[in-house]
Amino acid sequence: MKQYGCLTNDSSHATAIFVPYYSGLDIARYLWGRYNVSVRDWDSRDLVKWLREKPEWSVMDGKDHFLVAGRITWDFRRAVDDDSSWGNKLMFLPESQNMTMLTIESSPWHRNDFAIPYPTYFHPSSDNEVVQWQNKMRRQKRRALFCFAGAPRPNMEDSIRSEIMEQCSASRQKCRLLECKNDKNKCMKPVHVMKLFQNSVFCLQPSGDSFTRRSTFDSILAGCIPVFFSPGSAYVQYLWHLPKDYTTYSVLIPEDDVKQKKSKIDKILSQIPGNKISAMREEVIKLIPKVIYNDPRSRLKTFQDAFDLTIKGVLDRVGTLRKEVREGRNSSSDFDEENSWKYYTFGNTKEHEWDNFFRRTNRVRY
Template identity: 75%
Template structure:
């Protein structure tokens, strides 16, 4: 952010105001070991108190302010005052509800946070770095039809990872499994993960502890077509970074069909025509610049990376809100926040074929 070419210290000239609060580091100190909500919320409360006392705040009452949360949204959405409940209440504070908060996973049912890509292993220093990487991914021979890197989630009733791993093991000639377990976890190392994805045509991306996975962006980086099992894993998340036409770069297999053993993943993927697969892979490779963060010590010249697209998305959002305020409008009043996923993805809250994916469950209470 400090190297962004359009910075100003004069807030009266600013299109948006960046708040450099490291909320992810702040809450990480207390998530597992401290059950005191007052301590967990202290940083968030202090920051928002500081902000609303500044003259810049009164320009748009925080609607032109934005920050990066650095963790998934659920770590900042504790909606109750119970010490045993998870996370802080950062995103529930009246001030932050006016702000734009960038997270690696956003809530489909709230309107103050927007998802940006998880960091990958690749941080290019030049446009040429990006082009060379893309060309390398195009030349790779992919011997496996599909693969999965991950661990089961037996403690989560809704998880389909167990079924996915069973199907992969049963398709030995066409699927390769990298199981993330024990102390020598290969999934935490770049080489095994990237080798797996670079040798695969499709990479399975089921939900884990939450809707999204860093693995999605590793697979795109590797030129491997992601296979999702709910639109909440990507399509309604990364609206500034991924195409709205999700079929152009990915496959969606409904998780209920997998859970109920109604579908064979191998059969679904095997039936996709070769020409279509080639076109999808090319689209994935074209997406690589959108999901990587360039080396901050350098600057890409003609390529927009994930950082550029995130800042552009924030500026466009703030510009819309600024115009609405001048006209006495407020788009947040025209739809129920529960349908944020639909409004921000499609610009409407009309009935949609994905509605059943976004019914509230015990897993997602806040």
């Protein structure tokens, strides 16, 4: 942010105001251990109190402020004040409802947070480095039809990871599996993960502990076409960074079809024509600059990276909110917050084929 070319020290000239609060580092101290809710919420409450008392806040009641949370949204959305419940309630505080919150995974059912890409292993310092990497991924020989890197979730009833791993193991001629387990966990070493993805045509991206995975962006970086099992994993998340037409760069296989053994992954992927695969891979490779964060000591000249697109998204959003304030309107009243995913993705809340994916069964957890 300090390298951004359009900074000003005069808030009256600013379109948006960045709040440099490290909320992810704050809550990470308390996620694993016996800390009561007062301890977990203290810094967040202190922050919004301080912001509320600043003259900049009164201009738009914080609607021009934005913050980077640095972790998934659920770490900041504790629904009940119970010491045994996860996270803090930063995003539920009244002041936070006005701010734009940037997270690596947003909530489909709330209107004030927006997802930005997970960081990958590649931080180029020039346009030429980006082009060289893209060309390398175009030339890459991909011997496996699909692959999966991850671990099962035996304690999660809705997880389809075990089924995916079984299907991969049963398709040994077509699938490569990198299981993340034991002390020799190769998934923690970039060279193993990237080698797997670079040698595969498709990369399976099922949900894990939450909807999204860092692995999605590793696969794009590797020129590997992501296969999702829920639109909550990417399509309603990274609205500023990924194409609206998800079929141009990815495949969606409904997770219920996998769970109920209605879908055979190798069969579905094998039936995709070669020219379609080539077109999808090229789209994935073109996405690489948009989902990486370049070296902050330099700037890309012809590409917009994830940071650039994020700031543009924030400025556009704040510009819209400012116009609404002047006109005495409030678009957030135009839709039920429960349908935020639909409104932000499609601009309306009409009945949609994805409705079944976003019916909440556990509002305390999600």
